Amino acid sequence: MRLDSIQIRGARTHNLKNIDLDLPRNRLIVITGVSGSGKSSLAFDTLYAEGQRRYVESLSAYARQFLERMDRPDVDDIRGISPAVAIEQKNPTRTSRSTVGTATEVQDYLRLLFARVGRVICPTCGIEVKKEQVTDVVEHLRHLPEGTRAVIAFPLTVETSPGVTAAALRENGFFRILLDDDRVVTLDQLPPGVLEPGKTVHVVVDRLVLRRGEETRWADSVNLAYREGQGVVVVAIPGDRRLRFSQRLECSRCGRAFLEPQPRLFSFNNPFGACPTCKGFGDVIEIDLDRVVPDKSRSLRGGAIEPWNTPTHSHLRHELIRRAAQRGIDVDKPFSELTQDELDFVLHGDDDFPGIYGFFNWLETKKYKIGVRVFLARYRGYVRCPDCHGTRLRPEALWVKVAGKNIAEISAMTISEARRFFEQLELNPFESEIAESILRELRNRLRYLDEVGLGYITLDRRTSTLSGGEFQRINLATALGSQLVGSLYVLDEPSIGLHPRDTSRLINILTKLRDLGNTVVVVEHDRETMEAADYIVDLGPGAGERGGQIVFQGTYEALRRDGRSLTGAYLRGNQQIPPPDTRRRPDGRHIVVKGAAEHNLKEIDVAIPLGVFVVVTGVSGSGKSTLVHDVLYNGLRRLHGDWKAKPGRFKAIFGADLIDEVTLVDQSPIGKTPRSNPATYVKAFDGIRQVFAQTRAARVRGLTPGHFSFNVPGGRCETCQGAGVVKLEMQFLADLYLECETCGGKRYKRDVLEIRFRGANIYDVLQMTVDEAYEHFRDFPAVTQKLQLLRDVGLGYLRLGQPATTLSGGEAQRVKLAAHMGNRPGKHVLYIFDEPTTGLHFDDIRKLLACFDQLIEAGNSVLVIEHNIDVIKNADWVIDLGPEGGDAGGEVVAVGPPEAIAANPASHTGTYLRRVLKLRAA
Incomplete structure (x- = not known):
């Protein structure tokens, strides 16, 4: 009998409180609630885990060994569940060979198209070769x-x-x-x-x-x-x-022979088609001029050439100044203002002076010395391949064209441009018949990618450079292109990274996925997505141990009327995140970026006021991350002496001396192993171990704070090395983690566990939530001050010993924020946040804004990339980029307080600010 709903009975995964729930099949379902209320535990660790597990177990033992093996979730029973697909906001890609084109299979269809209907053009004669x-x-x-x-x-x-x-x-x-x-x-x-x-x-x-x-x-x-x-x-x-x-593929005019077009010729991941110089990577390791001249605002006399500022090589700087003066070169003007002839002399020198490249060529002959090898490594970096110019392909592949363009030129297009190109492509009847199915797939995939808000991304962009939200939307478009039916799709905040203007297009994709005959479950806080949902589940009422219960289930309108739901209170306006009564005004201190020109930035000049809350806004692809991360953050790191930083193109950055440090607080994990946890990251565990070591029983036994650490030998259980579990590898099933028989899963030796403070041993403390531990150690400021930081950022529900690998991206970011809030005052730090509202409920955003105020009041500056209107309306200063994404973006549309942005009719962000600030356009 086919069930009309997914019936969940007795779900207890993580903090879920034995909940029973019926979810309608073939509907768009939103699961919402405050951070830590159990949304991911229900959606991913219960629904997806069980759907995937049952599907995998239906396969042969041979097939199962190649697939992800899932543990059975802690649930009594689930009925009516379909094979599940999880689309998370994580980007697992690490290889530089993967591009947007290869990840979406667009590149595969392009290779087929060029092999079937591509025309070979002789590079010498310019005529078609056939x-x-x-x-x-x-x-x-x-x-x-x-x-x-x-x-x-x-x-x-x-x-x-x-x-x-x-x-x-x-x-x-x-x-x-x-x-x-x-x-x-x-x-x-x-x-x-x-x-x-x-x-x-x-x-x-x-x-x-x-x-x-x-x-x-x-x-x-x-x-x-x-x-x-x-x-x-x-x-x-x-x-x-x-x-x-x-009858061979040769030019009829010059007789030049050409390779037969075939799919592998157009693949940079195949040795046959890859550029022989860079092996298909597009980059080679050479001397990087950006590392040699990190600050192009400095002059030749002022030490612009970094390696010649050392005592060993300073004679070359003096020689350059003398030789340049003889040639009439102004040695006091910025390096960035040198003419091409002047730059050629500095780089290549002449018969009597080696120049920069001659100097490094000479060093290459001395590489047998380890000191020289270390010195050279400091100035080497990945630069564009001189032969293929970053296209990754051998020259013969670029001589094949469709509608006058080669495959590299099409790959360099944004998704929106490529979509228009193929929609307008005209072929002769014979070619159209051959390419019909190929073009149909190409047009469909490009349309789906454009509709999920990725039109600004180029097809040749490396997948590893995408944000988690962008990577998730690529997978969403790929899922739609696969035309699967009867499946369960589970998505994690797909609206992340999208400007409010683009949310409606995303919702359209989700409803299409549903209309194909799928059940779509979305963990989401976005108001517009909730409004479009067929069914909403609100978990809570609080976080951690205070969460895991069903507060509400039903329609959007019913949620707005529900008196128990905190989400409903925000939706109907009873609870709000109001704008500040007064905004901080810039005091004249600025960091100024001149001529930012990386990616789609149009050589813009941007002044970022210090000592205030600054938000950078703009539609997806307008250049926000490029400006803030690639240019500003990496540029400041380089100016502060970090040689590993590789900034995007800009002419100069002024005001770097006004800050002592720049810190990027992103959503990367706080630790790569389960041994790291929130307590160790904010240094609260140090104080806790000190408290236990000071007890009378510990002193009698000679136990030190080190004995209460599960990371080092001494007090930990050596059988499981402090992990509490022992891994048993299973060939065809998920690996089993069995409780350590020696310590009973408690991580420590028996004599350490016998030491108690206020009735709890060290294992019991690790099982406490932050809020519980705060009360337990209320008389010890060294502990409570650190724990209060986690409470301030809304993480009071986390267990002290919760492995860092189980934290969501938003939780990891807030743990980092808490650690920074605990830094001693005195330094002026510029804190940069990239979409800190990821994973946050309306109520959590209110707490986050209070943390930003705390950082600024401590004498720091906060710079945030954000689309969330509640955050933008609380900013002191807004820098709005656009007006569109991709090539149509990269310009400064408006700057000033939120009211100034709202009054600007050219700003898409201003349109939404006007609604919440209740203003009119100028």
Whole structure:
């Protein structure tokens, strides 16, 4: 019997409180609630885990060994569940070979298209190169005026003596040779030296006077010439021109041979098609001028060339200044203002001065010294391949074109541009028939990618550079392209990274996925997505141990009316995140970026005020991350001496000396192993171990704080090395983690566990939530001050010993924020946050804004990339980029307080700010 709902009974995964829930099938379902309320535990660790587990277990043992193995979730029963697909906001890609094109299979269809209907263009002559069949040559002759004299011949390379060659020709019925001056002579009349070994002569097959009706004779002669000439025939029009035809892929004008177009020729992941210099990576490791001259605002006299500022090589700087002055070069102007001739001299030098590259070439000869190798490594980096110029392909692949463009030019297009290109592509009837199915798939995939808000991303962009939200939307578009039906899709906040303007397009994709006959479950806090949902589940009422219960289930309108739901209170306006009564005003201190030109930035100048809350806004792809992360953050790191930072292109950054440090607080994990946890990250566990070591029982036994650490030998259980579990690898099932028999899963030796403080041992403390531990250690400021930081960022529900690997991206970011809030005042730090509202409920955003205020009041500056209107309206200063994404973006649309952005009719962000600030456009 087919069930109309997914029936969950007794779900207890993580903090879920034995909940029962019926979810309607083939509907768009939103699961919402405050952070830590159990949304991911229900959606991913229960629904997806069980759907995936049942599907995998239905396969053979051989197939199961290649698939992800899932543990059975802690639930009594789930009925009516479909095979599940999880689309998370994580980007697992680490290889630089993967691009947006390869990840979405667009590149595969492009390779097929170019192999099937691509036209080879000779790079020398600029004409199309194609195999000329007999019918093609005859058709060419038909277009010549009637009565034209023509000579059909084939080329022959002489390999033997003249006599032997002439005899062989006569024996095969050939008696005439076409000379270079278009004269036709018999073998007996040949001038001396024509048949010398190694020379190429043209042997005459037939002499024609072109008349209609004799096409059969023409074809027979051409066919014979092709056979004798090994696929090459020459048609000479005496006194006019000589035409070369080939059944091989050769240029008819210059004779250049070309490779046959085939899919592997257009793959940079295949050795056959990859550029031989960079092996298909697009980059090579060479001396990086950006590392040699990290600050281009400095002059030659001011030490712009970093390696020559060392005592060992300072004589080269003095020599450069002397030689440059002799050439009339101003040694006091910024390096960025040098002319091309002046730059050539600095880089390449002359007969008496080595220049920068000559200096490094000399160092290459000294690489046997370890100090020189270390010195060279400091200035090496990945630079664009000089041969393929970043296209990754061998030259022959780029000589094949469709509608005048090669595959690299199409891959360099944004998804929106590529979509328009293929929608407008016109092929002849024969090509259209061949490419029909290929073009259909290409157009569909590009349309889906564009509709999920990724139109600004180029097809050749490396997948590893995508944000988690962008990678998730790529997977969403791929899922839609697969046309699967009857599946369960589980998504984690797909609206992350999207400007409010683009959310409606995302919702359209989700409803299409549902309308195909799938159940779509979305963990989401976005108001517009909730409004579009068929069914909403609100978990809570609080976080951690106070969560895991169903507060509400039903429709959006019913949620708005529900009096128990905190989410409902925010939706109907009873609870709000109000804008501040007064905004901080910039005091004149700024960091100024001049000429930012990385990716799509249009050489913009941006002033970022310090000591205030600054938000960078703009539609997806407008250049926010490029400006803030690639240019500003990496540029400041480089100016503060971090040689590993590789900033995007800019002319200068002024004001770097006004800050002591720049810190990026992103959503990367706080630890790579389960041993790291929130307590260790914010240093609260140090104080806790100190408290236990100071107890009388611990002092009697000689136990130190180190004995209460599960990371080092001493007090930990050595059987499980402090993990509490022992892993048992299973070949066809998920690995089993069995409780350690020695310590009973408690991580420590028995004598350490016997030490108690206020009735709890060290294991019991690790099982406490932050809020519980705060009360337990209320008389110890060294502990409570650290724990209060976690409470301030809304993480009071986390267990102290919760492994860092189980934290969501938003939780990891807030743990980092808490750690930074605990730093000692005195330094002026510029904190940069990239979409900190990821995973946050309305109520959590209110707490986050309070943390930002705390950082600023401590004398720091906060710079945030954000789309959330509640955050933007609380900013002191907004920098709005746009006006659109991709090439249509990269410009500063508006700057100022939120009211100024709202009053600007050119700003898309302003449109949404006007609604919440209740203002009108100027």
